[in-house]
Amino acid sequence: MSGTLITGARVLGGDPQDVLIDDGVIVALGAGAREQAGDDATTIDATGLIALPGLVDLHTHLREPGREDAETVETGTRAAARGGFTAVHAMANTDPVADTAGVVEQVWRLGREAGHADVRPVGAVTIGLKGERLAELGAMAESAAGVRVFSDDGVCVHDAMLMRRALEYVKAFDGVIAQHAQEPRLTEGAQMNEGELSGRLGLRGWPSVAEEAIVARDVLLAAHVGSRVHICHLSTKGSVEIVRLAKERGLPVTAEVTPHHLLLTDELVAGYDPRYKVNPPLRSAADVAALREALADGTIDIVATDHAPHPVEAKDCEWDAAAFGMLGLETALSVVQHTMVDTGLLDWAGVADRMSFAPARIGRCDTGDQPHGRPVAVGEPANLTLVDASTTTTVDPSASASLSRNTPYEGMKLPGTVVATFLRGRPTHHTTGGTA
Amino acid sequence: MIRHLLSAGDLSLDDATLVLDTADEMARLTEGRAVKKLPTLRGRTVVNLFFEDSTRTRTSFELAAKRLSADVVNFSAKGSSLSKGESLKDTALTLEAMGADGVVVRHSASGAPYRLATSGWINACVVNAGDGTHEHPTQALLDAFTMRRHLGDLAGKQIVIVGDVLHSRVARSNVLLLATLGAEVTLVAPPTLLPNGIEHWPCATSYDLDDALSGADAVMMLRVQSERMNAAFFPSAREYSRRYGLDARRQALMPPEALVLHPGPMNRGMEITAEVADSARSVIVEQVTNGVYVRMAVLYLMLAGTNTGPTPEEAA
Structure with missing residues (x-):
């Protein structure tokens, strides 16, 4: 038998065992794997490495079509593979907007052609993200792309009636609305977290309540119509409390947090460096602590990167003129290890849940022909990520596979390295072998 | 330096x-x-x-x-x-x-x-x-210079700054510089025009102008754009000027030697009346020279x- 034998990997951080993969599937685990492999199998020594199910990102900006100067599906998914991801959900705010079956199929096809990670396009909720009329959600759901996640991310679906209808409508095909929670009137011209620092720096404040008001409204709307709602990039302590309360009442809400909101605070804005400009804004240390705790206890279901590439000139300027957003795919797992694993808040099984199983479930890509977020078990697709948790690396933007360089972690020392990523048994990234 | x-x-x-x-x-x-x-x-x-x-x-x-x-x-x-x-x-x-x-x-x-x-x-x-x-910052320096020429050392002096603190770069610089120089600053504005977190600034705040004027050594009026009422910071220019404008009645509440400053350009009739702006205690023109x-x-x-x-x- 041919195939690939991964030896001594600590699956989900457990005891070392061998994993045999062949024809895109895990065919043996543990004691029998080595015998079953035979002599012609390729062997990868994974002694000391953690094996995780391929990571799934529910929130990625790939910028194609329209802003191929910032990122393409090819470069973005290469960055994803290097970050340990085997599937990414590509946000709809492209140009043209992914609000038709044609555009989502184009993005989906580009992903297949590149082959670094499966691309699951997110469909826009409203035509052109304008918040006025529903896009043809059903057509996107039935397209080859099989869209299940719909979002106007970048802008909030702020019209309560429209949000209600969208939540109801997607029930027909088991879709979910992923809400960018930002009350527009409370955040006109907003530049950073509203607090002592925004007042001192003279930057227009972005109050927590602008997020929390929408989160509260939407969990109530979802409960009323019996639909599930997903909250994008939750960033405040108050939002955590609302989601916690909603879950205690059994309401169908899920939520994500970005790596940067788990690590960085608004204090970084003090130097007016637009690398730290992001939507939602970096918040206070108290918010960061609440987000970590909520991710640990499951109030927040998943980590999603909100990978948002921008060309140099969009950040090499004054704060007000700069674009919102940060890179995230290649550093996500390291930031999660640093903030959650090394602090004892989450074990590796927990990481597998928050970064693979749960996002795949929310995005409904845990079933079908080519599922993600499946257990590391015999008969399951060989989507695997091998992590060396013992390393420490200084983040070097120029080493990124992304076309853009707007990482907020430049020069920071972060733990852990993604050594290899397998998409259905095929290595899409290997630190010694380069990328596929 | x-x-x-x-x-x-x-x-x-x-x-x-x-x-x-x-x-x-x-x-x-x-x-x-x-x-x-x-x-x-x-x-x-x-x-x-x-x-x-x-x-x-x-x-x-x-x-x-x-x-x-x-x-x-x-x-x-x-x-x-x-x-x-x-x-x-x-x-x-x-x-x-x-x-x-x-x-x-x-x-x-x-x-x-x-x-x-x-x-x-x-x-x-x-x-x-x-x-x-x-x-x-140079506006704050010229304000401090002007006040120092009239009041001497500013340590312990009571300075009242009135108006749109939220949008005012003049107010921010003055608060910082005057705190360094040891003056005691009170910011007076409607609550909508005081920034979030102002309790951490090295100054006092008040919503009541009449109250703040009695012990003042100098009163600095900030320019207020009447368009601010469009974003509901205050209901109307008239109401603003009634509650926070400096007129002759309010000037009479100040100690007789207290200075009146304004960084300019003034909205006469809005934050300050012509009578006060042109009064003997006004150092507004001198601020420009300084x-x-x-x-x-x-x-x-x-x-x-x-x-x-x-x-x-x-x-x-």
């Missing part, structure tokens, strides 16, 4: 006192003279980089630099990268290539002077001439450091 003047908070008590004393010197050396020029900054190039219209501040800096014999270039870059013009970075690189020694920058974006000074785009000294709703001395002092202290030219005393 600091290399860039970006925030009034960058000035230590010694630095601030040095600027004010130097401004006194500049006044002494030029006041009442037919030839007001000093050769101190001969051969140095000062660029006035104004991304936002401000005739009074630009003219004040221009006069200050010219009185020190610097070469002055007015670079009015209307339209920043915000309005698809040349980017701040490219403008900076251009100035660097032209050999600017000092850049006086006015910009509508808070922090733009900070970016200019810290991004490695230029080597010149940067003086913040007002950035967005952040700071305007602005030139203070800016001379700042440019001299920042740019003459590496110069071998004569001191103003020797030159005079």
Whole structure:
């Protein structure tokens, strides 16, 4: 038998065992794997490495079509593979907007052609993200792309009636609305977290309540119509409390947090460096602590990167003129290890849940022909990520596979390295072998 | 002395006192003279980089630099990268290539002077001439200079600043500088125009102007744009002026020797009545004169450091 034998990997951080993969599937685990492999199998020594199910990102900006100067599906998914991801959900705010079956199929096809990670396009909720009329959600759901996640991310679906209808409508095909929670009137011209620092720096404040008001409204709307709602990039302590309360009442809400909101605070804005400009804004240390705790206890279901590439000139300027957003795919797992694993808040099984199983479930890509977020078990697709948790690396933007360089972690020392990523048994990234 | 003047908070008590004393010197050396020029900054190039219209501040800096014999270039870059013009970075690189020694920058974006000074785009000294709703340090210096001339040492003096603190770079710089100089500042405004987190500022706050006036040594009125009522900061210009405007009745509540200041340009009838603005206790016009001395002092202290030219005393 041919195939690939991964030896001594600590699956989900457990005891070392061998994993045999062949024809895109895990065919043996543990004691029998080595015998079953035979002599012609390729062997990868994974002694000391953690094996995780391929990571799934529910929130990625790939910028194609329209802003191929910032990122393409090819470069973005290469960055994803290097970050340990085997599937990414590509946000709809492209140009043209992914609000038709044609555009989502184009993005989906580009992903297949590149082959670094499966691309699951997110469909826009409203035509052109304008918040006025529903896009043809059903057509996107039935397209080859099989869209299940719909979002106007970048802008909030702020019209309560429209949000209600969208939540109801997607029930027909088991879709979910992923809400960018930002009350527009409370955040006109907003530049950073509203607090002592925004007042001192003279930057227009972005109050927590602008997020929390929408989160509260939407969990109530979802409960009323019996639909599930997903909250994008939750960033405040108050939002955590609302989601916690909603879950205690059994309401169908899920939520994500970005790596940067788990690590960085608004204090970084003090130097007016637009690398730290992001939507939602970096918040206070108290918010960061609440987000970590909520991710640990499951109030927040998943980590999603909100990978948002921008060309140099969009950040090499004054704060007000700069674009919102940060890179995230290649550093996500390291930031999660640093903030959650090394602090004892989450074990590796927990990481597998928050970064693979749960996002795949929310995005409904845990079933079908080519599922993600499946257990590391015999008969399951060989989507695997091998992590060396013992390393420490200084983040070097120029080493990124992304076309853009707007990482907020430049020069920071972060733990852990993604050594290899397998998409259905095929290595899409290997630190010694380069990328596929 | 600091290399860039970006925030009034960058000035230590010694630095601030040095600027004010130097401004006194500049006044002494030029006041009442037919030839007001000093050769101190001969051969140095000062660029006035104004991304936002401000005739009074630009003219004040221009006069200050010219009185020190610097070469002055007015670079009015209307339209920043915000309005698809040349980017701040490219403008900076251009100035660097032209050999600017000092850049006086006015910009509508808070922090733009900070970016200019810290991004490695230029080597010149940067003086913040007002950035967005952040700071305007030379305005605070000229205000302090004006008050010091009338009130003496500002330590322990009661200064009341009234108006749109939220959007005011003048207020931010004044609070920081006056705290350094030991004055006791009270900010008075409707709650909508006081920024979030103001309880951490080194000053007191009040919503009641009448109350705050009784012990004041100086009252500084801030410009309030009547358009603010469109964003519901207050209901109408009339109501604002009734509750927070300085009129003769309120002036009578102040101690008789208390000063009235305004950074200009004034909205007569809005935050201040003509009667008060033109009263004997108003030092508003004097603030403009003093602005030139203070800016001379700042440019001299920042740019003459590496110069071998004569001191103003020797030159005079």
